[in-house]
Amino acid sequence: MANDRLARAGALLDTLSVDALLVTNGTNRRYLTGFTAHDHAPDELSATAVISSDGVTLFAPSTNLPWAESEALPGVTVRPAERKWTDSIAELVKTAGWTRLGFEDATTTVAVYNELRQALDSQVSLLPIGDATDSLRAVKDESEIALLTHALRLTDQAFMAAEKRIRAGMTEKQAAEIIAEELRRAGSDGEAFPTIVASGPNAAKPHHAPGDRTIQEEEPIIIDMGALHQGYAGDLTRTIWFGQPSGQLVTMYRTVQAAHDAALAKAAPGVRGIELDSAARDVFAAQGLEHYFVHSLGHGLGLRVHEAPSASMRSRDTLEPGHVVTIEPGLYIPEWGGVRIEDVVLITEDGAQNLTSSPKRSVEATQEKNA
Amino acid sequence: MANDRLARAGALLDTLSVDALLVTNGTNRRYLTGFTAHDHAPDELSATAVISSDGVTLFAPSTNLPWAESEALPGVTVRPAERKWTDSIAELVKTAGWTRLGFEDATTTVAVYNELRQALDSQVSLLPIGDATDSLRAVKDESEIALLTHALRLTDQAFMAAEKRIRAGMTEKQAAEIIAEELRRAGSDGEAFPTIVASGPNAAKPHHAPGDRTIQEEEPIIIDMGALHQGYAGDLTRTIWFGQPSGQLVTMYRTVQAAHDAALAKAAPGVRGIELDSAARDVFAAQGLEHYFVHSLGHGLGLRVHEAPSASMRSRDTLEPGHVVTIEPGLYIPEWGGVRIEDVVLITEDGAQNLTSSPKRSVEATQEKNA
Numbered sequence: 001m002a003n004d005r006l007a008r009a010g011a012l013l014d015t016l017s018v019d020a021l022l023v024t025n026g027t028n029r030r031y032l033t034g035f036t037a038h039d040h041a042p043d044e045l046s047a048t049a050v051i052s053s054d055g056v057t058l059f060a061p062s063t064n065l066p067w068a069e070s071e072a073l074p075g076v077t078v079r080p081a082e083r084k085w086t087d088s089i090a091e092l093v094k095t096a097g098w099t100r101l102g103f104e105d106a107t108t109t110v111a112v113y114n115e116l117r118q119a120l121d122s123q124v125s126l127l128p129i130g131d132a133t134d135s136l137r138a139v140k141d142e143s144e145i146a147l148l149t150h151a152l153r154l155t156d157q158a159f160m161a162a163e164k165r166i167r168a169g170m171t172e173k174q175a176a177e178i179i180a181e182e183l184r185r186a187g188s189d190g191e192a193f194p195t196i197v198a199s200g201p202n203a204a205k206p207h208h209a210p211g212d213r214t215i216q217e218e219e220p221i222i223i224d225m226g227a228l229h230q231g232y233a234g235d236l237t238r239t240i241w242f243g244q245p246s247g248q249l250v251t252m253y254r255t256v257q258a259a260h261d262a263a264l265a266k267a268a269p270g271v272r273g274i275e276l277d278s279a280a281r282d283v284f285a286a287q288g289l290e291h292y293f294v295h296s297l298g299h300g301l302g303l304r305v306h307e308a309p310s311a312s313m314r315s316r317d318t319l320e321p322g323h324v325v326t327i328e329p330g331l332y333i334p335e336w337g338g339v340r341i342e343d344v345v346l347i348t349e350d351g352a353q354n355l356t357s358s359p360k361r362s363v364e365a366t367q368e369k370n371a
Numbered sequence: 372m373a374n375d376r377l378a379r380a381g382a383l384l385d386t387l388s389v390d391a392l393l394v395t396n397g398t399n400r401r402y403l404t405g406f407t408a409h410d411h412a413p414d415e416l417s418a419t420a421v422i423s424s425d426g427v428t429l430f431a432p433s434t435n436l437p438w439a440e441s442e443a444l445p446g447v448t449v450r451p452a453e454r455k456w457t458d459s460i461a462e463l464v465k466t467a468g469w470t471r472l473g474f475e476d477a478t479t480t481v482a483v484y485n486e487l488r489q490a491l492d493s494q495v496s497l498l499p500i501g502d503a504t505d506s507l508r509a510v511k512d513e514s515e516i517a518l519l520t521h522a523l524r525l526t527d528q529a530f531m532a533a534e535k536r537i538r539a540g541m542t543e544k545q546a547a548e549i550i551a552e553e554l555r556r557a558g559s560d561g562e563a564f565p566t567i568v569a570s571g572p573n574a575a576k577p578h579h580a581p582g583d584r585t586i587q588e589e590e591p592i593i594i595d596m597g598a599l600h601q602g603y604a605g606d607l608t609r610t611i612w613f614g615q616p617s618g619q620l621v622t623m624y625r626t627v628q629a630a631h632d633a634a635l636a637k638a639a640p641g642v643r644g645i646e647l648d649s650a651a652r653d654v655f656a657a658q659g660l661e662h663y664f665v666h667s668l669g670h671g672l673g674l675r676v677h678e679a680p681s682a683s684m685r686s687r688d689t690l691e692p693g694h695v696v697t698i699e700p701g702l703y704i705p706e707w708g709g710v711r712i713e714d715v716v717l718i719t720e721d722g723a724q725n726l727t728s729s730p731k732r733s734v735e736a737t738q739e740k741n742a
Binding site for chain 2: 024026027037038041042043044046068070083103107110111115128130177181194204205207304305306314334
């Protein structure tokens, strides 16, 4: 598996016409080297990797050296980084006689670029490669699909357990704490991202940090959460309520559910990301609600919560077997609140497999029960 | 308080001779605007801020706009970001007629720089400012000291509760889970960084992710953990053991404790970071052990786990009242294990106040008890 990754990275070198590639993106580093450390910040990297046809060299500072050595995949050589790690890179480039070094301009900082430019001989070209290395991660291999499927199963388990315990009268923070507990109980390695619990008017904010607001009856509560399993992220959104849903909530929920179903039905290899987004957006437009859908339909999911392929109005991606994407239409009405529903699908050879199994609310059932 | 921050940022503009400053560092953004969102990655910012003498403009994408508006401090204007947020910055620069725009080269990526360069009129200069904005955060104000003190109190509480429950025979992961539980129970908002539980030979790795190794008697167990309180990080390291400590452990522990005490005694305003580091390093050198102290003595602590001032061999910082720094000497012996002891001190007008209250092991007491 790891060898396959390095083989594909090697092919990328040819495509880009570079001798070697400097990896500053922490997720790509993990994917290609196996080293699981996170970066504190763009100016505080846990390690840096250089990919060439000879294999991968991973430079780690002294504090991380034994850790990196213990996790490095076959084909990865771990070496101690100089005080300025850019000096280590320059030394390697010089020794190998490389003249064309690719770098990830989306994550390499200007300070690092300048340091590197100064350390390298003037005849060495530094070539920005955009998101070429990220794209290596878009199609998931079998081991990754197993890990993602497990992360999503843990997410479902935790959501279902938490939903039974969350009540009107609790604060958003208390609900988020229950979710954190259930994620741990399910066996998650933590949270893939800060859990969102957005109640009532707060649900009008697509991203909302759980606060001290008390959850009321009749109003929408958006829960967006994900388990983490060996680095792979789950992602799930459900909108729930207590008591009788208000009339507006019933209308909104039905519309979002219809948009969700339309996009889900469309998911298949060969379909463009933009078409997936449109499938949902058209449902909203038919009701004049498209301006309340303020984000994209979905995104790829893997070692990172947002990755390729994109399913947005501006996506240039086309779905392929092995892609894993979220389908998460939503409507957000300022002052009132919002509704979002999110499943995750795996694109297969002949369609898509829904990897999410958390039940969705049924507006009809609720109404009957309350009738 | 917030106004004081903006006033100091304004003074920085004068010092740097720039009309305005682009803030891409997520921690500085939070410090100056109040917006608490984290960045997914350097190529996926939650918002960007521009500081000028007129105040702060915070550009947020549509998904984060209501959240940013709800948290923005006085003096901060929140505006929706264009699809390419660099276009929003360029528009603002043009409207204001600025010709000198400073930027944080340590966190601004090459891709963003190039986008911005293209969007800006050619007569506008883009000036790298290094870590000038980070330095605004080094001296803590009263509200920050209260938040940090609380984060450290929660850290102590959780450590003491966890220490009572951790036993030989548990795995490192199980011990880490107990720590996570006790952090939550204490009221922490989460973990300031991934908790380290490194037992036996694993303790030779300064940074080690808790694994499936079973904790044994007689060996060192390094625990490095921190609570999180309203964004402020706790940081604490203790080395513990079960049963009778081995002879080597007793020697190592005594030496690290002596190095720790030497640095602690030195902490005061006017002392240079490098001197603080040397105080500990000299103790190790006297026993020929300096090569096993593979990291710096300490670092500033605040909204970020590692920040100014630095207490390393290469530090250029001088301690000032209001600085909060870790004192964490350690020794790491490959194959055998390691010892690290860390307290956090606040530099005061006439010395330093130890903000950490977790008890340290006493080698003497253990030996008597086991005698």
